[in-house]
Amino acid sequence: MSKKQFIRTFIIGVILSLILTYLIYKTFTLLAIVNATFLVSLLYLIIGSALFLVQSGFFNGITYSFKRFFRRTRKIDEMIYEVNPEAEEESYLPKEHHFPIAYPILASGSIFFVVTLLIALTM
Structure with missing residues (x-):
């Protein structure tokens, strides 16, 4: 501080x-x-x-779940995940915030x- x-x-x-x-x-x-x-x-x-x-x-788990859910429910993202499963997990990493x-x-x-x-x- x-x-x-x-x-x-x-x-x-x-x-x-x-x-x-x-x-x-x-x-x-x-x-x-x-x-x-x-x-x-x-x-x-x-x-x-x-x-x-x-x-x-504190809210990283919630945002991770929402991102994963909405990406799983879209058809184009589901096809991308089938081709490259590792690419999806990298996009779910939480952002670091510093105030x-x-x-x-x-x-x-x-x-x-x-x-x-x-x-x-x-x-």
């Missing part, structure tokens, strides 16, 4: 929470800021988790979540 990316996502999160506070609540009270920051933390955690799942290859922003988004979202939780408990 790059420190620069983390700082950038953290600052964007603070700016988003201030904009959300103004758009939703039209006032800058502590409760409004905490609520908006909590919403930003949830957004960050959802996006970061989705990127992490895709990056870790360097996944960890900074997860870390920023976690920090926002914990901070808003602590502030809400003291209110």
